[in-house]
Amino acid sequence: MSDDQLHHLITMVNQISANLHxxxxxDEAAGAVAGHLKKFWARSMKQMIIDYAEQDGSELSELSRKAVASLQKPAETT
Incomplete structure (x- = not known):
């Protein structure tokens, strides 16, 4: 994905977090955001935002960071 695509994903996850805060x-709000990502985002989109959160994550809201972190847990499938 390009930088533009990554920026779009960052914007989208922050908007989802703002709507579900x-x-x-x-914790419940982060779970709702993570649930939305699991249900509606393609695996490649989830992996891109996970990679971004691990490497930088500075543009993610606190709630977005928490939701994306929950996607990385081994017990949960993405």
């Missing part, structure tokens, strides 16, 4: 506690 009210979904209960911070």
């Amino acid at each position: 009210h979904a209960g506690s911070e």
